């Protein structure tokens with residue numbers, strides 16, 4: 001079962017309004033992996049279009065599980081995941097593929113093909129929109145190669161186009177991975193610990209680049225990070241997870257590293273989302289957490 005009958009669904013018109021504000025919505029999402037492990041435990045989040053959100057939490061707190069629900073690699077045991085106006089678990093294969101094309105993903109390990117050139121790796125990002133595999137660079141249409149060069153220029157690596165990908169530094173490889181993701185023209189970018197393998201300087205460079213791209217392209221970015229200060233500098237909003245539950249949901253403005261770090265403390269039962277909810281309620285336009293579709297609908301209604 002993937003839908004709880006107790007979740008009130010908003011009307012079509014209100015849902016459309018919610019979709020115009022939130023690219024990604026999780027509505028009472030629970031993922032039960034069995035054996036008493038809840039990967040996600042009643043998670044309610046709405047991610048605003050164009051916003052940058054960072055997931056913080058100890059290893060095993062559910063960050064990857066949350067990201068995997070957003071690109072449809074996991075389906076919830078109960079609750080609803082809605083991405084770019086589509087209920088992920090209601091889609092046919094071809095529809096899911098179409099939504100996934102709008103979702104770029106970057107990983108801690110970059111996932112480049114090392115022996116291939118930088119440019120070929122970037123071209124591969126366009127494969128979703130081309131038929132059949134391309135084995136060599138010349139098999140990509142000229143327009144794709146030109147666009148890939150433009151993307152490389154955008155991430156500052158045009159001069160490395162014909163170099164083997166595995167000869168680049170980690171920071172450069174992540175830039176190539178970003179350029180590859182941009183070939184999809186994504187509306188949402190998921191980044192699973194994108195700088196965990198990088199030195200602090202390269203990490204900040206990659207984060208700055210993501211921030212710039214998000215602003216320029218109105219790209220919704222959802223990233224997991226382990227560095228609290230970097231997260232605060234990067235994101236508009238920090239979401240803290242612990243054992244699959246959202247225990248902190250705050251805008252970064254005015255949030256100190258010390259406050260954000262509390263999610264790592266051993267104090268159980270801490271939940272600052274009530275406070276966040278109150279604040280969001282007071283400034284409806286700034287609402288970040290949609291407790292349910294119906295509540296989000298009410299809030300959206302109140303902004304008009």
Ligand SMILES: Nc1ncnc2c1ncn2[C@@H]1O[C@H](COP(=O)(O)OP(=O)(O)OP(=O)(O)O)[C@@H](O)[C@H]1O
Nearest residue numbers: 033037038039057058059060061062063064065066
């Ligand atoms: N496919 C799976 N089958 C069973 N349990 C899983 C599966 N995927 C994740 N889990 C469990 O769900 C919980 C959340 O894992 P998840 O990988 O989302 O954590 P994380 O916060 O991303 O950790 P890390 O920072 O180490 O990447 C963990 O207890 C993990 O063991």
